[in-house]
Amino acid sequence: MFPGATVDREAASYVVVGAPLDVTTTFQAGTRFGPDRIRRFAESYDNYDHRTDQRFTDLGVHDAGDIRPWDDVAEYCDYLGGQLRDIVWDEVIPIVLGGEHTVSRPAVEAVDPDVFVCLDAHLDLRDEYDGNTWSHACVTRRVLETVDEAVILGARTGSEAEWDRAEEDDVTVVAPESVDDWLADPPGFGEQSVYLSVDIDAADPGFAPGTGTMEPFGLTPRQMRDVVRAVAPHCDGFDVVEVNDRDDGQAAALAGKLLREFVFSHAVSD
Structure with missing residues (x-):
């Protein structure tokens, strides 16, 4: 259970769902351990948030556990999307713990937003990767099939074709050095x-090395926190993804803190 997610499902305003998919990871596998590590490394955080004068345990968070994946990514995503749609239909905010970034696609489809805002080192605008259209390297391209606009903050790498796709009107890319201006x-x-989707690799790997495809020259944890605070009041869904077990908990600790920042910022805006 995510620490402080103590309310029953029927009373929840936010439902945490683990989606430990780890099928298409292209470099360092291990995202199957992400949800449990995020929960574990959030255990030390205080219940009280001084900035918003709120207690996490008062904000109606329920942890529904993990939806265990299988090898058929498309089939799993369809099932995951159905489970998340049930949460949305109850007028509750879904919070997804990845797992590889692919899980954002069914989550976005369930929420059906107008805008996808993503913290990510990579553009993820490939139409396919190694012949797989469901690769985590294609997630923002797949999301753009269901939303009007994508805003990618912190992106610093991509193929030539991805940068060409990013030039189209429905994509805005904010480079790491421009995030402070955006904020x-x-x-x-x-x-x-x-x-709002947070791929933990948006952080510079010096801060969060426990992720599958590290990319230097990234964001600081404070910048990521400030983006979450700015965007959360407008959100109907949230995820944090791509945490693995290849560090001493830095990536998971950051992910858990950003989840809490999302809930505190969203709740205080209601």
């Missing part, structure tokens, strides 16, 4: 519904 005047989103 100084973030979009208001208006009446648009937003889904």
